[in-house]
Amino acid sequence: VRQMYREHLQDPETSKMPTLQTLYDLLCSQPEGEAVRLATALEIYVSGSLNVFNHETNxxxxxxxxxxxxxxxxxxxxxxxxxxxxxxxxxxxxxxxxxxxxxxxxxxxxxxxxxxxxxxxxxxxxxxxxxxxxxxxxxxxxxxxxxxxxxxxxxxxxxxxxxxxxxxxxxxxxxxxxxxxxxxxxxxx
The missing domain is CATH 3.40.50 (Rossmann fold)
Incomplete structure (x- = not known):
């Protein structure tokens, strides 16, 4: 999570707010089994039927x-x-x-x-x-x-x-x- 917010916290005015997609992509790039399990659990919220929160707010x-x-x-x-x-x-x-x-x-x-x-x-x-x-x-x-x-x-x-x-x-x-x-x-x- 810290890694996900690092860029945004350095420049909150111009950088994009991280989304669930950001977290999902970071977890998928990790080799640990725990990261894979978390990514799998997030999948429905990122690309599945419950992805309504995987966007920047309007x-x-x-x-x-x-x-x-x-x-x-x-x-x-x-x-x-x-x-x-x-x-x-x-x-x-x-x-x-x-x-x-x-x-x-x-x-x-x-x-x-x-x-x-x-x-x-x-x-x-x-x-x-x-x-x-x-x-x-x-x-x-x-x-x-x-x-x-x-x-x-x-x-x-x-x-x-x-x-x-x-x-x-x-x-x-x-x-x-x-x-x-x-x-x-x-x-x-």
Missing amino acids: VDLNRRLVCLDLKKLGAGLRTIAMLIMQDLVNSQVSMNFLRGIATWCYFDEFHVLLRDRLTASYCVAIWKMLRKKGCVPSALTQNVKDFLASPEIENIFENSDFLVLLSQAQGDRQILAKQLGISPHQLSY
């Missing part, structure tokens, strides 16, 4: 507004894509924090991130990290039942100072009242 991370869309990804890539996306968000928030820049993150259809156990637990961890770094994370969802079905949501609620709830269906109101301790009077709004 997202301009230097913009004031960055949108990451996972809608067109198949189910086989969704979990890894969500983890990569969350890691990228954490990195950007960390860089902004060091420069004294506040960041707002909006996670639309947040309940989708909570469906998978791995991404749900990572959501809780990243939610706490983002808040510590001066970020204002916002979780948006239309379906409260799906959202509250996740056992991890309680940890996110406990690490949130502010909730905005719009009008809800009767069944969802009862779930929210129980989960959040909302009084019958407050439910009338």
Whole structure:
């Protein structure tokens, strides 16, 4: 990995960011059995059906507004894509924090991130990290039942100072009242 990044770290402005292809090519040039095994394991992500991440990004991370869309990804890539996306968000928030820049993150259809156990637990961890770094994370969802079905949501609620709830269906109101301790009077709004 060090060898793969050596050129890029010497001149990050003009050199290309290494990709999985770079790592794969380096592993293939190594005679050790471990390198061959790693290259074989990477093959599906380099030239196989899961090669979607074997390219330079088309997202301009230097913009004031960055949108990451996972809608067109198949189910086989969704979990890894969500983890990569969350890691990228954490990195950007960390860089902004060091420069004294506040960041707002909006996670639309947040309940989708909570469906998978791995991404749900990572959501809780990243939610706490983002808040510590001066970020204002916002979780948006239309379906409260799906959202509250996740056992991890309680940890996110406990690490949130502010909730905005719009009008809800009767069944969802009862779930929210129980989960959040909302009084019958407050439910009338």
